[in-house]
Amino acid sequence: AQSVTQLDSQVPVFEEAPVELRCNYSSSVSVYLFWYVQYPNQGLQLLLKYLSGSTLVKSINGFEAEFNKSQTSFHLRKPSVHISDTAEYFCAVSSFGGYQKVTFGTGTKLQVIP
Amino acid sequence: KAGVTQTPRYLIKTRGQQVTLSCSPISGHRSVSWYQQTPGQGLQFLFEYFSETQRNKGNFPGRFSGRQFSNSRSEMNVSTLELGDSALYLCASSLAEAIQETQYFGPGTRLLVL
Numbered sequence: 001a002q003s004v005t006q007l008d009s010q011v012p013v014f015e016e017a018p019v020e021l022r023c024n025y026s027s028s029v030s031v032y033l034f035w036y037v038q039y040p041n042q043g044l045q046l047l048l049k050y051l052s053g054s055t056l057v058k059s060i061n062g063f064e065a066e067f068n069k070s071q072t073s074f075h076l077r078k079p080s081v082h083i084s085d086t087a088e089y090f091c092a093v094s095s096f097g098g099y100q101k102v103t104f105g106t107g108t109k110l111q112v113i114p
Numbered sequence: 115k116a117g118v119t120q121t122p123r124y125l126i127k128t129r130g131q132q133v134t135l136s137c138s139p140i141s142g143h144r145s146v147s148w149y150q151q152t153p154g155q156g157l158q159f160l161f162e163y164f165s166e167t168q169r170n171k172g173n174f175p176g177r178f179s180g181r182q183f184s185n186s187r188s189e190m191n192v193s194t195l196e197l198g199d200s201a202l203y204l205c206a207s208s209l210a211e212a213i214q215e216t217q218y219f220g221p222g223t224r225l226l227v228l
Contacts, residue, residue: 023156044157044204090156101147101162102147
């Protein structure tokens with residue numbers, strides 16, 4: 001069985017400040033890790049994913065996440081947030097060999113304050 | 115290329131009724147997954163279909179069922195609706211069933227059970 005914990009349900013941050021959204025996972029086997037973003041009244045969009053290789057993965061809009069196997073974490077960071085980053089962010093995990101069965105965290109609402 | 119489409123977008127039903135939701139994947143995609151999103155439980159995996167076969171199933175009662183057609187379009191059905199079935203139902207498609215393939219989400223069907 002696998003699980004994902006997002007400890008922060010809401011994170012307020014001022015515009016242009018850095019932000020970190022925390023994600024920890026639990027799995028008895030090797031995993032793939034994902035971050036999805038959900039803008040208000042929209043579906044989910046894949047932000048970035050870790051499948052293998054470099055533990056630091058980046059998105060096209062400035063977010064990055066680092067896979068830390070020893071700490072079972074996959075925290076999402078951005079050095080300078082913009083108003084348009086206001087959304088809900090979901091961390092997700094799937095096991096090696098698993099098909100499209102993804103376990104999501106409960107989400108973190110990022111509120112960027114102007 | 116058109117994205118994942120879901121119909122209807124909004125639905126109101128009463129307890130005891132049944133409902134059918136439809137999902138049209140991105141052209142060429144053969145894997146379709148369904149998720150239920152509620153404020154209390156977050157995003158939960160329902161089931162995944164590939165080439166008309168159910169490959170994975172989440173922990174939902176038998177009232178929740180689905181199918182996939184030869185053109186990859188998928189439907190999910192919920193019988194004997196309960197108040198707790200009120201949720202946003204998301205469909206996602208991917209090229210193949212391997213987890214390395216990115217899932218693309220539709221806008222969802224918002225179901226309200228009265």
